[in-house]
Amino acid sequence: MAAIDRRQFLTLTGGTAALLALGASPSEQSKAKVPALTNRIKLQAWTSTGKPMPAKVFNQTLFLTLGDEPMPNPPRQVDSGVLWTTTPSVPFAIVLYLAVKGFGKVALYADNQGQGYTPADFPLNLNLACAESRIHRVRTAIATWQQQGFECSAPITEQLQLAEAYLQQAQAASSPKAMAALTNDSLRESLWAGESAVFAHAQHQINQRGHRPDFLFGCNFFRHPTAGDDYDRRFKQLFNFATLPFYWRSFEPEAGKPNFAKTDEMVNWLEAEGITPKGHPLVWFHGAGLPAWARDKPYAELQDLLRQRVQEITRRYGNRIPYYDIINEAHDIDWANTLNYSAEQQREMTQLATLATAKGYPNAKRIINTCCQWAEYIPKGPRQPPLQSAYQYLQTCLETDIPFEIIGMQLYYPNQDMFEINRLLERFSQLGKPIHITELGVSSNTTRAENTPFPNPPGLWHAPWTENIQADWVEQFYTLCYSKSYIQAVTWWDLADGSFWPHGGLLRSDFSPKLAYLRLNTLQKRWLALGA
Structure with missing residues (x-):
């Protein structure tokens, strides 16, 4: 690897959080006056403290095919905590970059438990959607590994149970602040559970082979x-x-x-x-x-x-x-x-x-x-x-x-x-x-x-x-x-x-x-x- 423009590198390698730290602004689509969008959908997101997601952070949100390929961004309008955009033509997943207190700044995925989203699923609370999808992904992976002889430890199981309990409380929360705090708690537990499960499964494979x-x-x-x-x-x-x-x-x-x-x-x-x-x-x-x-x-x-x-x-x-x-x-x-x-x-x-x-x-x-x-x-x-x-x-x-x-x-x-x-x-x-x-x-x-x-x-x-x-x-x-x-x-x-x-x-x-x-x-x- 030779010397390259650092803003380019951080953008293209996935260093979104670092790029934002450099002062990256929303896309030209967001900065310009965008005509009223037709067939549009509404996404909402909050920080872990319950504040509406800053527009320049929210604008990093991506759509994926269900095969995990990023889609070109359709026209969008981004304000604090709200993203309006047109609907992709096929069921899609969503990537949200979020600082999860107690874990780190990572990409979070919402895919409606593998089914993808269609216009009927909107408006969508992305915090809740990401928390739900993370639990589903980790549980699905563990179930597959268990069929191959892997035994999931009690602490990992307990973390997932705790993540589900926090998610249920978040879904019933009476305010965005309470919801955001509880979804952060859910994500913290499911993120740790996923990493712990992957590491334990890898160690199991090495011991077997x-x-x-x-x-x-x-x-x-x-x-x-x-x-x-x-x-x-x-x-x-x-x-x-x-x-x-x-x-x-x-x-x-x-x-x-x-x-x-x-x-x-x-x-x-x-x-x-x-x-x-x-x-x-x-x-x-x-x-x-x-x-x-x-x-x-x-x-x-x-x-x-x-x-x-x-x-x-x-x-x-x-x-x-x-x-x-x-x-x-x-x-x-x-x-x-x-x-x-x-x-x-x-x-x-x-x-x-x-x-x-x-x-x-x-x-x-x-x-x-x-x-x-x-x-x-x-x-x-x-x-x-x-x-x-x-x-x-x-x-x-x-x-x-x-x-x-x-x-x-x-x-x-x-x-x-x-x-x-x-x-x-x-x-x-x-x-x-x-x-x-x-x-x-x-x-x-x-x-x-x-x-x-x-x-x-x-x-x-x-x-x-x-x-x-x-x-x-x-x-x-x-x-x-x-x-x-x-x-x-x-x-x-x-x-x-x-x-x-x-x-x-x-x-x-x-x-x-x-x-x-x-x-x-x-x-x-x-x-x-x-x-x-």
């Missing part, structure tokens, strides 16, 4: 060798998988003169330590992926140049680099589509990358890398045809027989709780390919990190970010991934502070280990013992 000797614990290796021996020592203690930089702009700043020396040195060191390398990225239409001498080339000529580049790299390294992110973020992401290619052109470039990789090294494991997995950018994009999500892009690659081996998913802190992260992973697993988590990071501090691309740490999970909160998130997320046979690798981004994600390293800037580093090392030892 045992140690996974081929699992890849990865990190980018960009600061070798300049960071020195302490960096290298910490790296090899924790990781068996390393991402190497092939950003075209810095790799070949002058046409015909690629700089292989640094990569050669990295590969040599990794081979000596028995660590598997991965190249990243071979094709990327971000500024970092396009040298000045190439970016203005005609489409066909750029295809030829990329084909030559990919074949040259993969042929040179052969089996020394068995994995490649062959193309990065080619699904209508603004920062990764600086040449403004159509969806069809992005697919053509994807096919070019995968075929050229195979020609250079036939045994390469080809990863199509994606980002912004919840696709919050789609409702904000007034483009025709509508923007494509990562999931839709991957579906199209499969439907058009573009050959590749692995789905790559970036997962920087997404304002989603672990239960919803689990739902997302399960959804992508239905595409039928192994999955690598190719990039992820969460913060360990809430102070500004001036030496990063966007210095304000985004999000609030359970409590303001600390090294302990970061370690808890790492433990839960890695446990979740390790429990799933279709997830083969998880790559942290970056090893030490002072790089991309603010306070996102597993090491401090002096390369001393944070609690998250130690926690992950403890997990690895525990899982290794399962196979002893």
Whole structure:
């Protein structure tokens, strides 16, 4: 990941709360004088203290298909606590971003117990709807797992019962303030119950399946060798998988003169330590992926140049680099589509990358890398045809027989709780390919990190970010991934502070280990013992 506009990144990765902290205003549709809406529906929402939801927060509300794909926003009018909009043509779900006291700031979902909403369901109290839907989702998941041999603990069951009791009281409340407080209580209990259930189920799966000797614990290796021996020592203690930089702009700043020396040195060191390398990225239409001498080339000529580049790299390294992110973020992401290619052109470039990789090294494991997995950018994009999500892009690659081996998913802190992260992973697993988590990071501090691309740490999970909160998130997320046979690798981004994600390293800037580093090392030892 190279430096990008921080407002873009926070918007597109799901950092809605952080974006609002930057002072984001409602959409142009809301700011302008909007004609009277016909066939309109009314949604209402309150903060946890019972105040009408501020318009700029409420305006972040999204509609989804029942397949979890965001819909382009229809015309809307947003005032304090009230959102008027036109009705989507099919049953739909709703996403509300809310600070739940006692849990954190997260995306909440209302889907009418899986049936979706139609005009007959409005006006709709979103606080109550989200509380009801959360309980239903968690209960449904637990029931499915129980059929597979999972035993739900008494504390989780009690949390769900308490959530239901609070919801019933909220439904009978005599004032918005009382209703909002009680729905907050219900959501707090059901959010914790969902996360606890997902974590317990993942631990159950790991205990059933045992140690996974081929699992890849990865990190980018960009600061070798300049960071020195302490960096290298910490790296090899924790990781068996390393991402190497092939950003075209810095790799070949002058046409015909690629700089292989640094990569050669990295590969040599990794081979000596028995660590598997991965190249990243071979094709990327971000500024970092396009040298000045190439970016203005005609489409066909750029295809030829990329084909030559990919074949040259993969042929040179052969089996020394068995994995490649062959193309990065080619699904209508603004920062990764600086040449403004159509969806069809992005697919053509994807096919070019995968075929050229195979020609250079036939045994390469080809990863199509994606980002912004919840696709919050789609409702904000007034483009025709509508923007494509990562999931839709991957579906199209499969439907058009573009050959590749692995789905790559970036997962920087997404304002989603672990239960919803689990739902997302399960959804992508239905595409039928192994999955690598190719990039992820969460913060360990809430102070500004001036030496990063966007210095304000985004999000609030359970409590303001600390090294302990970061370690808890790492433990839960890695446990979740390790429990799933279709997830083969998880790559942290970056090893030490002072790089991309603010306070996102597993090491401090002096390369001393944070609690998250130690926690992950403890997990690895525990899982290794399962196979002893």
